[in-house]
Amino acid sequence: MGVRKERAARTEVALKEAARQLFVERGYLNTKITDITAVAGRSAGSFYEHFSSKENLLQALLADMHGQAGEAMADGAMPGAGEEPGDGTEHPREHDLTDRAQMRAHLAVAWRVMRANLPVVVALYESAITRGVRSDALWEQLVQDTAVLREHLEYLRDRGHRLPGEPVLVAAAMGALLSTLAYALLPSNEAGFSDEEVVGTLTELLLAGVRGESPEAGDPS
Template sequence: MPTTTRSESTQAALLEAARDVFAEKGYVNAKIADITGRAGRSIGSFYNYYDTKQQLLRALLERFPAQIVERARDGLSDDWAANIEAAVRAYFHTFRDYLPEMIGVFQLSMSDPDAAAWWRSQRAYGIASVLALIDAVEQDGDRIGLDHHVFASAIVSMLESYCWTWLAAGGDDVDAVFDEETAIHTLAAMWRRAMVGES
């Protein structure tokens, strides 16, 4: 069993504390002193690993795209329609698992062009995955009569916006009860229908 060095332990404590503080206060209101206090470390120790709070947020989100891909792969089959549902489910669950970080990156992207550009680079992983699925569908003989890149961007935007609305922002003021399985099934069906007109 590998041993954990003091440095690794401190960095892990800072990351875990940041998640807790972001969840409680939001990224914008969180202070480095809040994070180091929660981690039981000095403020100086923070700067041994990160130059800014934004850099720490990026470190927390580093595995977000890969986590979605890994989870989606677990549900893959020869049925591309089922694969769409697996992808939606993977995105939904990962967004929920990374909720404090997602709130942070959305807040930061609204005011910081560099953060917005970085988040676009993360979205590119999802767009590439949708494009790969479009290619697979077309290889099976179904033609997608839409611009592929616009379609892929729209799908990623739909998932991102829906998850933000219902998991982070408290839902819509409509007479509806949120049900996760219904949401996943509906979003997957919308994706399929938009792509090939399936019911």
């Protein structure tokens, strides 16, 4: 890598890290581009060499978040899916979300990635507020973010399993539940719930919905 490209890469990383810091400390809406460049130790002009706007920066952070989730799934290999851990292959659609272990594994990855990217989770919610209630942007983002879940649900439907609704809607509902809970719980978690409790609760709740049944009373599994 040349000197200029290396310098540009360092600047991009610095801007992203500064944004992550400020989105948590001040909130997305209260953070200005000049705040980001000041914390990053870069000029305001350098910002626009990498991002066209604060929203464009947020989308870049979201893309990084998606990349982390993809790597976690590829490296962890979902139980029962047949692929080898760490083989680096694209996440296959042939996962059975009616299987408790596979449902839990997907939710655990999503929860860990959202915890690691709390600034992005916070910023996405605040950004959605500015778009207005009539905007389709939030729905489009939710559909994009839950594409993997939708593919798994389509796989179940294609095998003859009866879902509670269309795969795109069920996947979006699952994603909305996850992201809203993360936004409400992760910043402080005054309720004191552990990640294990959260993932376990979500697993049983969503498993019952996807299976089309209610959890059996007293079932500890």
